Amino acid sequence: MLKGIKYTLLSMFTVFKHLFKKPVTLEYPEKRITPPEQFRGKPVVEGCIKCGTCIKVCPSGAIKIEGDEFKIDLNKCIFCGNCQYYCPKKAIKLGGEYELATEDINGLELTYSTEEGVNVTSSVEQTTRLAQEEGVNVTSSVEQTTRLAQEGDVNVTSSVEQTTRLAQEGEGE
Amino acid sequence: MNYLYHLYIEFLAKHGIPQFWGDITFYIIPLSIIFCALLVIVLALVLAERKLLGFFTQRKGPNRVGLWGILQTIADAFKLLCKENITPKGVNVFLFNLAPALIFVPVMVVLGLIPYSAEFTFMDFRTNILIYVVFAGFPLLCILLGGWASNNKYSLIGAIRNTAQVLAYELPIAFTVLSIIALSSSMNLREITLAQSSSAGIFGWFWVPCILGLIIMFISMLAELNRCPFDLPEAESELICGYNTEYSGMRFAMFYLSEYGMLFANALFIAILFFGGYLSPFGKYLSPMIFPETVGGIMIYFEQVCWLLLKSFLIIFVVIWVRATLPRMASFDLLKFSWTVLLPISIFNFLLMVIIKYTGGIYA
Numbered sequence: 327m328l329k330g331i332k333y334t335l336l337s338m339f340t341v342f343k344h345l346f347k348k349p350v351t352l353e354y355p356e357k358r359i360t361p362p363e364q365f366r367g368k369p370v371v372e373g374c375i376k377c378g379t380c381i382k383v384c385p386s387g388a389i390k391i392e393g394d395e396f397k398i399d400l401n402k403c404i405f406c407g408n409c410q411y412y413c414p415k416k417a418i419k420l421g422g423e424y425e426l427a428t429e430d431i432n433g434l435e436l437t438y439s440t441e442e443g444v445n446v447t448s449s450v451e452q453t454t455r456l457a458q459e460e461g462v463n464v465t466s467s468v469e470q471t472t473r474l475a476q477e478g479d480v481n482v483t484s485s486v487e488q489t490t491r492l493a494q495e496g497e498g499e
Numbered sequence: 500m501n502y503l504y505h506l507y508i509e510f511l512a513k514h515g516i517p518q519f520w521g522d523i524t525f526y527i528i529p530l531s532i533i534f535c536a537l538l539v540i541v542l543a544l545v546l547a548e549r550k551l552l553g554f555f556t557q558r559k560g561p562n563r564v565g566l567w568g569i570l571q572t573i574a575d576a577f578k579l580l581c582k583e584n585i586t587p588k589g590v591n592v593f594l595f596n597l598a599p600a601l602i603f604v605p606v607m608v609v610l611g612l613i614p615y616s617a618e619f620t621f622m623d624f625r626t627n628i629l630i631y632v633v634f635a636g637f638p639l640l641c642i643l644l645g646g647w648a649s650n651n652k653y654s655l656i657g658a659i660r661n662t663a664q665v666l667a668y669e670l671p672i673a674f675t676v677l678s679i680i681a682l683s684s685s686m687n688l689r690e691i692t693l694a695q696s697s698s699a700g701i702f703g704w705f706w707v708p709c710i711l712g713l714i715i716m717f718i719s720m721l722a723e724l725n726r727c728p729f730d731l732p733e734a735e736s737e738l739i740c741g742y743n744t745e746y747s748g749m750r751f752a753m754f755y756l757s758e759y760g761m762l763f764a765n766a767l768f769i770a771i772l773f774f775g776g777y778l779s780p781f782g783k784y785l786s787p788m789i790f791p792e793t794v795g796g797i798m799i800y801f802e803q804v805c806w807l808l809l810k811s812f813l814i815i816f817v818v819i820w821v822r823a824t825l826p827r828m829a830s831f832d833l834l835k836f837s838w839t840v841l842l843p844i845s846i847f848n849f850l851l852m853v854i855i856k857y858t859g860g861i862y863a
Binding site for chain 1: 553554555556557558559562820821823824825840
């Protein structure tokens, strides 16, 4: 009984202290929070070389490359961030824009233009070369990742782990 | 009240209207004053509750309509007025429509019994306090009526829960009121207020000897008003909306408004019983010091109203504070708490007050 009274009064006091604290909510349409760096929002593509890695690692099959057009269907996209992780050129970035509601369902298919005059098959080699020029040894990891992704039945989480491990090994070599 | 009456008769006499006409029409004035004040205060209370709950939970509360969201409740009231009144199939149409209209009767009566200032009691009977206690339990009947007429299991369960709850908590209220009657030797709310005026100022008010009674009265008031943590009759997670599940539009608004009207009336009641009603906490009134001689005499009445309202709003603040803190009680615990804890303590409190009355001192 006495314990109950004590805890009731304590909780009342705790709630009273909240009167003097700043509100944690924002008046949304006027004020917005800036999302953190790792936030996975609307994908932005710039400088794509059409290597096709992202198509292979995308678990929901949202990415298509048709000619010079890079297409992401946000109806299918699950914002897992695999494409951003595996992109050899860091061309795709899941940006900070999170207000993606629309009245037009076709508007959700985003189209970006790719870099012109780049051959799809040679792109992986080029990436390797570029990486070597920068002094980073990522050759084996990129190749292995592509192979793993090609096998098709790779679990997303395990592939990420494996890639990390592989990348660490690659540094060791 | 006599003061206002003489003013009115004099005003009519100036314009050559006979006195019997004034006698008949005079009672429209207090009624319309109460009604207008009630509407304004209820709308303000709903807004204050939402704002305060927002602050207690580190939110901002309504802040869109008007400056700081002041017009929010007015917009809500308009919305409810414009909504369609749905009468579901299978309800008892007459009782279904009667319940929300009846529930405003006790609110109006109860507010008329309150002495707002020394000259401003609309119904100054010798047994004011008894009439108040009887009518404070009256909304129960309307809720039972509406819950039964809705022909809905949730409404009926809500209404039955409300009945059990109010019956359990009416008894501690009765004993506490009885102890106040014993202390002040009067059943008139104005005389109870005057009995608290002494040289001791704040400590002469009845909350000092009757602190147990104040706590019991506050808890029982929460239960009678179906407020958190005793809001079992309309427990959203269990009973949809309890007794007003089937009500919509203006008929729902009537239940809602009367709930807040009763909250205001009960806060006034507690302020009168325990916190000296319209008495000034400084021992003397401030208006003769501020205003010149001629106006100061009249301004005292307005100052008294302000003190009473201030005290009642402080009590309402605590009610909202409790709502922001405590979760809902279980149905069985609620009844057990009243019968096994509150009732014995309130009887003991009554005994204590009688002893204090006999021994004398400033409270006798």
